[in-house]
Amino acid sequence: MATKRKVNNLLALAVLSAMVDRPKHRYEIAQTLRERGKDHDMDIKWGSLYTVVQSLEKVGYLEIIGSERDGARPERVIYQLTDAGRAELIDWTRELIAAPELEQPRFVAGLSVLAVLPPDEVIELLGKRIEALSHIIEAVRREIDKVLAMKLPRLFIIESEFGAAMLEAEMAWARSFRDEIAEGTFPDVDWWRQVHADAIPPAEVIAHVERGLAEPEPS
Secondary structure, three states, X not given: OOOOOOOOOHHHHHHHHHOOOOOEEHHHHHHHHHHOOHHHHOOOOHHHHHHHHHHHHHOOOEEEEEEEOOOOOOOEEEEEEOHHHHHHHHHHHHHHHHOOOOOOOHHHHHHHOHHHOOHHHHXXXXXXXXXXXXHHXXXXXXXXXXXXXXXXXXXXXXXXXXXXXXXXHHHHHHHHHHHHHHHOOOOOHHHHHXXXXXXXXXXXXXXXXXXHHHOOOOO
């Protein structure tokens, strides 16, 4: 079970990770997160950064150690990671690595209501998705190769490797599913196609499915 965090926002995790090397003001924190590509790893809402930093300071994970002024710019508050903040970063990371959490991608939402589309259209749409995934995977792999060519430790791009692997697995599944429909091996695909060809009312379709569920399986 996930721990109830005092600041339960993945942007907070990103901020804590950006603070491990030295104290920073908010603009440096944002710059560090962008340079490290954290906006690709997490759903970062930049408008929430100020509030998250304040919340981390309030619960004792960051502390104010001073301020600085650069010319006519407003004074910038400098924050430092506390021992409690470092412990929270480590504990949170352990949880994220060890404890799987059910997530709901938008693709799953579409699959859950797929019956509203005719199978031939689904074949076409899956083809578009497969092509788009292929381009994304190629771009991610190029970025990985670029980083490795810079002799940076693989440890610091492991999340990109995982992302590419998940995209490749999704593409393989989508291709297999598309082929099942196209080849007619997907169960009840003919009935699914007939439902749309004859414009059978949804109530009749649901009743048909419920009757099938109610019938005992042959022994």
